[in-house]
Amino acid sequence: MTARVALITGGARGLGLSIAQVLAERGYTLLLVDRDEAVYATATGLGGDSGGVTGCVADLTVSDDVERLVEFVRGSFDGLDVLVNNAGITRDARLGKMEPEVFSSVIDVNLLAPLRLTFALDSSFRDGSSIVNMTSRAALGNFGQTNYVASKSGLIGFTRGLALQWSPRTRVNAVAPGLVDSAMSRAMPEDVLGGLVAKIPAGRIGEPEDVARAVAFLAGDESSYITGQVLTVCGGRSISA
Amino acid sequence: MSTHVLRGSDPSDADELGAALEVAFRAIKNAIANDDAVVVVVPSEDLLGHRSPVGAAYVNALIGMTRAVAFEGARVGWKINTVAVPSTSELTDRQAIDAVAADGLTGQVLTLGTALVGRLIP
Numbered sequence: 545m546t547a548r549v550a551l552i553t554g555g556a557r558g559l560g561l562s563i564a565q566v567l568a569e570r571g572y573t574l575l576l577v578d579r580d581e582a583v584y585a586t587a588t589g590l591g592g593d594s595g596g597v598t599g600c601v602a603d604l605t606v607s608d609d610v611e612r613l614v615e616f617v618r619g620s621f622d623g624l625d626v627l628v629n630n631a632g633i634t635r636d637a638r639l640g641k642m643e644p645e646v647f648s649s650v651i652d653v654n655l656l657a658p659l660r661l662t663f664a665l666d667s668s669f670r671d672g673s674s675i676v677n678m679t680s681r682a683a684l685g686n687f688g689q690t691n692y693v694a695s696k697s698g699l700i701g702f703t704r705g706l707a708l709q710w711s712p713r714t715r716v717n718a719v720a721p722g723l724v725d726s727a728m729s730r731a732m733p734e735d736v737l738g739g740l741v742a743k744i745p746a747g748r749i750g751e752p753e754d755v756a757r758a759v760a761f762l763a764g765d766e767s768s769y770i771t772g773q774v775l776t777v778c779g780g781r782s783i784s785a
Numbered sequence: 786m787s788t789h790v791l792r793g794s795d796p797s798d799a800d801e802l803g804a805a806l807e808v809a810f811r812a813i814k815n816a817i818a819n820d821d822a823v824v825v826v827v828p829s830e831d832l833l834g835h836r837s838p839v840g841a842a843y844v845n846a847l848i849g850m851t852r853a854v855a856f857e858g859a860r861v862g863w864k865i866n867t868v869a870v871p872s873t874s875e876l877t878d879r880q881a882i883d884a885v886a887a888d889g890l891t892g893q894v895l896t897l898g899t900a901l902v903g904r905l906i907p
Contacts (some may be wrong), residue, residue, distance in 0.1 A: 639857055641813055647810045648803060655842060657798045685852035685892060694806065698842040698851025705834025705841030
């Protein structure tokens, strides 16, 4: 049986790396894409000499890079089974201090780049394929993140619209993580982080693996009757007081 | 407090989507800076993606802005809501303003019409 092929954007480190690790454990052939050349070392570290993990450097806000990536996919694989639109950035500021170009820079990376890549890969998706868009619990609203919230909420809309348009060939879902252990969370003052964790009904910060397993679920056949949905992985924070 | 009514456009691709969102962001930022309330009027078909993925991305990004701005301004009384109406509706600005006039109502999406009754709450 041929291994299923998954493309993960922002795959060099952090959440993307955790998603890659979980999918690799489940036998996927992986293509990791990142702006950072560290993606090559990540791919080598994950796949060893098996050839099952390939790294690719691309800036998905640059159309030439998207075209080159799509050609690489077409030339390297018979088709694509899973796309995880994971790459994202934050550039926080209060509304009054957020310049339009700062707003749009986050929209470009977090919303427009996934749209362009997904549409560009249209003909590569196999029957039964699955797209998982990484959005955020913050799509419900967050302080100083008008750009980020708009981008992640927009990605949820895109998820639903595409799910309707591409059914039944391709399922399209989203994962919305809450607070997850990361370089960013570890940089927070201890009291600030503690205050945030205290609001999480699960009583702990999320681990990257918590999110990665949700992605793997939506990527795989166990979720074959699920499309157009958002799976919020936040320890219950989105419903707490 | 006066009210600024923002009626969205109808982007058909990623380039138009990015431009339309920046226009909306500028309008909302300016309105809030002027201490205006904001009502964003959107087609209800795009809440769940019934017309197109790009349209759904646009409308839900506007909803995201609504929620984020309301969240940030909750303590100082910023008022911003989204009213979703069928694209065939001829809702006037006055009707849109009145629909979300209640004190304390901010950061919400009000859907007019029955087409989405029984569907997911966006």
